[in-house]
Amino acid sequence: MGLKLFIKEHISFVIFELILVLFILLLYYLDGFRNIDTAIYMITISIILIVSFLGVRYFLRQSYLNKITNLPTTMEDALQKNAKSIEHSQTEQYFHELYRVYQDEVQSLYAVKKRQEEFLNQWIHQMKTPVAVLELLLQEEGPLEKKSVQEEVDRIKRGLEMVLVNARIDKFEEDMQVEQVSLQQIVSATINENKRLFITNRVFPQMNIEENLYVASDSKWLKFVLSQFITNAVKYTFEPNKKLYVETHQTDSQVQLIIRDEGIGIPKSDLTRVTKAFFTGENGRKTGESTGMGLYLAKEICEKLGHNLSIESEVGVGTTVTLTFLT
Template structure:
C-alpha cells in the first residue's frame, strides 16, 4: 500500500505546475464570481465569463510553454539518440531527464542495456570458444592425416620393409582417431540444439558400456589395457548422448593409461540404488593432480597431464559435463596421481525433468 501511495505522490509531484495552474484558475474564478455577485447583486455579466475564459486560456498556455521549455532538451537528446545511434553506449547518452517517469524509463533502459550486453557477451564467449575448438580440432586432425600420408609414402618407397597387415592396422588406427575427432565435432555442434536431438527412455547402461568398450577394443589390446564391466543398471537417459559421454571417458582413460608400463585395468562399474543408477569408469592411469581437479570442466583445460600428452584437447570432460547438466545427471570425478582416475555419471530419478523446468 505504501508503494502505491508513493507512486501516486510521485505522479502528482511531476504535475505540480499543472495543478498550480488549475488551482490559480479556480481561485481567479471564485474571486471574479464573488466580486461580480457583490457588485450586481446576484447578476453575472456575460463579459465576466468571457474574461475568465481568456484568463484560463492564458494560464493554460503559460503552463504549456513552461512544460515545453522544461522538457525540450530531453526530447532533443532522445531524438538525436534515435537518429544518430551508432554504438551501444549511445543509448545511455541522456542527461537532461526531468520527470520521474523519464527517470524510471531511463533506469529500465539501463537495465535492458546491461542485460543485452551480458547476453551478447555470453554469445561472444561461446563463439570464441567454438572458434578455438575448431582451430584446435583442425590441428589435431592434421596429425592422423600426416601419419597416413607418411605410411602410404613408405609403402611406395619399399614394399618389402612394410608388412601389409601392419600398414593396414596403422592406417586403421589413425582413421579411428579421425572418426573420434569428427564425432566430437559433430556432438559439439549439436549441443546448441540439444532438445531437438533428444530421445529419453529407460536405457540398459551395461549394454551401452559394452558397446562403447567394443569400439575401443583394438586400442585396449594395443596398449595392454584389460577392460571389465561389473554389475548391471538402468537409467532414464538418452542412449546416444550416454554413448557419447562414455566414449569421452573411455578415450581419456586409455589416453592417460597407455604410457604406463605393464598391464592396466579399465573397469566400468554399474550400481543400482533406490532413486538413482550410476556408471563409473575407473582406470589405472597417471591420475589428475589435486590442483587441476577444480578446473577439469573448463573448456580447453588440459592440466599437467595434457601438456605431456599430445592428443589432449581439454574438451572431453567439458563436453561430458555439459551433457550431464542438460540431462539432469550428476558427474563426479575422483583421482589420485599415479594411481588412476574414476569418473561417475549418476542418473538420478526425476533429474531428467530439469529439461523442462
C-alpha cells in the same frame, strides 16, 4: 526538434481542451447566459492555463526530448540520466536494464564464438598428425598396414565427433530426448565402438552392470559422455595388461555408474580444472593429443541432462569417474 515533437504529441490535448471550453460555453448559452465579455474572459483564462501547463511540462521534458530526437553517437550518450519526471525516469531505467540484458547476451555470444574458434584451431592442428601419418603410410612401398591406417582413421573419427558435439552443444535442448535407457547396453556399445583402442593399448575392460538397470537419460548424448571417459582412461594407461572397471552402485534414490582405470592418474593440481574448456594439464602435454574439450563437453552435457559428475584420482594409481543418475 524537441519542441516540434512536443507539439505533435500534445496537439490532440490542446484540441480536446478547446472543445471542452466551447462545450461549457454552449451549456451556459442554452441555459440563457448571454454575457459575451464573460465568455471571452473564460476562453482567455483557459488558453493561459493551457499554455502555462504545456510550458511547464515542456520545460520538464526538454532535456528528455532533446535526448531522444538527437541520435546518439556513443552508448554513453543513450545511457545518460537526465529525466525530470517519474514517467521518463522509469523509461530511462527500462532502457538501462534493456542495455544490461543486451550486453549479457552479446558477451555470451562472444564467449561461444571465441570458444568455437579456439577449439577449431586446436582441432585442425591436431588433425594434421593423423593425416601426416596416413600420407607417410601411403608413401611406403609394400603392403599397406591396415591396422595403422585404421588407428589413424579412428583418431580422425573421434575428432570429427568432437567437432559436431561442440557445434550442437549450444542448441542442446533442441536435440535432446530423455527416455529410459539401459546402462548395460549403452556401456557395452561404447566399449565395442572403442575396442580397437583397447586392443592397441592392451587395456582390458571389465564390466559389472545389472541387465535390467535403466536410467532416465538421452542415449546419444550419454554414449558420447561415456566415450570421453573410456577413451581418456585407455589413452592415459601407458602400462600394458591393465584393466578398466565399469560398475554400478544403486540406492533407493540414485544410480551411480563408476568408471575406474589403472592409468597414470591426474595430478592434484590439475584435478579441479580438468573439466574447464581447453585445459590439457600435465597429462595432456605428455601425449600431445588433448584438445582440452572432451571432459569440458562431457561436464556440460551432464549438467544439461541433470546428471552429477565427479572425478577422483591419484597419481600412479588411477582415476575414478562417477556419474550419478537420480531415480
